[in-house]
Structures are given as C-alpha cells and as structure tokens.
Amino acid sequence: MDGGLKERIDGVRTRIADAALRSGRDASEVRLIAVSKTHPAETVREAIAAGVAVFGENKVQEADVKIPEIGRGDAKWHLIGHLQKNKARRAVQIFDVIHSVDSIELAERLERICGEEGRAELPVLIQVDLAGEETKSGIAEDGLGVLIDYLRKCERLKLIGLMILPPFYDDAEATRPYFKKLCEIRDRVLPGGELSMGMSHDFEVAIEEGATMVRVGTAIFGERQI
Numbered sequence: 001m002d003g004g005l006k007e008r009i010d011g012v013r014t015r016i017a018d019a020a021l022r023s024g025r026d027a028s029e030v031r032l033i034a035v036s037k038t039h040p041a042e043t044v045r046e047a048i049a050a051g052v053a054v055f056g057e058n059k060v061q062e063a064d065v066k067i068p069e070i071g072r073g074d075a076k077w078h079l080i081g082h083l084q085k086n087k088a089r090r091a092v093q094i095f096d097v098i099h100s101v102d103s104i105e106l107a108e109r110l111e112r113i114c115g116e117e118g119r120a121e122l123p124v125l126i127q128v129d130l131a132g133e134e135t136k137s138g139i140a141e142d143g144l145g146v147l148i149d150y151l152r153k154c155e156r157l158k159l160i161g162l163m164i165l166p167p168f169y170d171d172a173e174a175t176r177p178y179f180k181k182l183c184e185i186r187d188r189v190l191p192g193g194e195l196s197m198g199m200s201h202d203f204e205v206a207i208e209e210g211a212t213m214v215r216v217g218t219a220i221f222g223e224r225q226i
Ligand SMILES: *Cc1c(COP(=O)(O)O)cnc(C)c1O
Pocket: 035, 037, 058, 080, 081, 165, 198, 199, 200, 201, 215, 216, 217, 218, 219
C-alpha cells in the first residue's frame, strides 16, 4: 500500500466526512472502528498515535493477547466477529462493546457472566442476517423482536444498536439494499440506535444509508497478515 498508516487513516476519515456530507449528515455521527485483526500490537499503537480511538477484533483468542498488551486506557475494543459460547467469559473481561449478539442463549450467558464478573454494564449490538446465509452468524429478521425484548429486560447488557455483515459483492452498490433494509428495521424496532455497517470496500455506501459505526480494516492497515 502507498503512504504511511497516518495518511491512510486520514484518507479514510476524509472519505467518511465526504460520504456524510453527501447524504446531508454530520461527519461526527459516524464513528470509525479500525479493524486491527491479524495486525500486531505495534501497528495498533501507531494507529493510536495517529488518533484512532476504537479498534475492532473478530477473534477472542487473538484479542486476548493483543488487548492486554496495549491496554484499554488509550483505546476502546469492539468484538465484531462471531462469539463462541466458551469464549463468552473472556469476551466480557476484555471487550468494551460486543457487536455480534445473535441469540437469546448467548445474551443469557453474557448477562450471567457480567454478574459473575462484576461488570455493571456491557453495551451490545444485535447482528442481523438479512440474506439467510447458512455460513454466517446473525439472527433472522423474524427472530429480532423476541431478542430485543429479552435484551431490554437485561440488567447489565445494554442494547445500543444493530450490526450487519452482508454477503460480499465486488460492487459496493450491491450491498446498498442490505444497508437500507437494516436502517428501516432500526427505525422501526430501535429508533435512534446505532447502525454498525460498512467495511473497506463499501463504507461510503453504508454511510449514505445511515451507518453510525463503520468497521474498516484493509483500507487502513493494508492486507491482512496471517
Ligand atoms: C474483517 C472485518 C471487517 C473489516 O473488513 P475490511 O474489508 O478489511 O475493511 C469488518 N467487519 C467484520 C465483521 C470483519 O470481520
């Protein structure tokens, strides 16, 4: 990739601001989550120095090494990937926000563990699956109402929004209908809630459709390390 990390971060911020402006929104309504999965702590520190305050990780196991190394004072950590039951406790211990709650069973477990761990508040988003993809996590639209009702009754889990990871299309425009639909659902079931949607290749489209959190990895950090 051309240029340094700082240039790429500034470039993404400019594109976020432009997309917000185009759609009559204020750029401050859109938060950048820098997806640091596969990238080392050293790179994350560089991003912090360049002004990034929120990072996304998709695996508890990887984050379990990285987060303690960097600490939680200078950055907030969002879990954006599928959460396995046996990783729930560690997730509660190390993450600030969880984007991937997609079942009552998982919500129950997180609520219970928050109690056991003395965590008073855990902001969560519900991951919604609008494409019926077997291989992906996320709750179907018809199960959403029951899960929302459950989360509203939780003492410690705080439902703050909806998240989507749509099918991948080379053409970013092809994901627009999913973003639009999630925004409509949000307006209906969780007015004013966060919308976590948009990745490196389609975050501008997501912002045009109402995203309040964009999860951007490659456009900031370059290709993923393995
Ligand atoms: C990896 C990942 C991203 C970021 O993807 P890029 O294409 O690298 O921007 C966003 N959301 C989720 C859930 C991810 O797993």
